[in-house]
Amino acid sequence: MDINIKPLLSSEVRKINFSYDIPISHSEGGYKFSDKIFVKGEVKDMGGYMVLEAKAKVDYETECARCLKPITGQCEIDFVREVALKLESKDEEGEYILVNENSCLSIDEAIKEEIILSLPLRSLCKEDCKGLCPKCGCNKNETECSCVLKEPDPRWNILKTFSEKGE
Ligand SMILES: [Zn+2]
Numbered sequence: 113m114d115i116n117i118k119p120l121l122s123s124e125v126r127k128i129n130f131s132y133d134i135p136i137s138h139s140e141g142g143y144k145f146s147d148k149i150f151v152k153g154e155v156k157d158m159g160g161y162m163v164l165e166a167k168a169k170v171d172y173e174t175e176c177a178r179c180l181k182p183i184t185g186q187c188e189i190d191f192v193r194e195v196a197l198k199l200e201s202k203d204e205e206g207e208y209i210l211v212n213e214n215s216c217l218s219i220d221e222a223i224k225e226e227i228i229l230s231l232p233l234r235s236l237c238k239e240d241c242k243g244l245c246p247k248c249g250c251n252k253n254e255t256e257c258s259c260v261l262k263e264p265d266p267r268w269n270i271l272k273t274f275s276e277k278g279e
């Protein structure tokens with residue numbers, strides 16, 4: 113959604129509050145988002161320059177990196193940018209939010225990007241999740257299987273051969 117800051121630009125007001133939802137439905141790297149990002153914030157006239165401060169949060173579903181159990185989480189970010197009427201150079205794009213020709217700010221894409229960047233690289237259902245047995249695939253948090261995972265030490269085979277020869 114566009115945030116209209118015309119009253120701020122014409123100095124009618126010193127502050128504009130906003131709160132709205134950004135629809136988001138896609139999955140990203142194993143994360144499935146609930147259908148919207150909730151955004152709330154304000155644009156302030158700081159006397160000479162303007163600053164936009166917002167908080168954005170979204171619920172997501174993902175699975176445990178070790179046992180694949182579904183888990184839910186919430187990602188919340190602080191989004192702060194200086195507002196610029198125009199940019200001096202392309203390099204400044206990430207630091208500023210540009211006022212468009214309709215005296216509006218649009219931050220939805222930047223918010224989505226920042227949410228995605230702040231997601232944890234991997235999530236665990238619990239800190240000490242034991243994961244799945246690589247052999248039988250059972251969830252080791254719930255079941256104790258009797259799979260032997262260690263390969264027998266090849267040196268024992270040599271010893272065995274010696275003792276068999278000796279007999
Ligand atoms: Zn787990």
Ligand SMILES: [Zn+2]
Nearest residue numbers: 245248257259
């Ligand atoms: Zn097993």
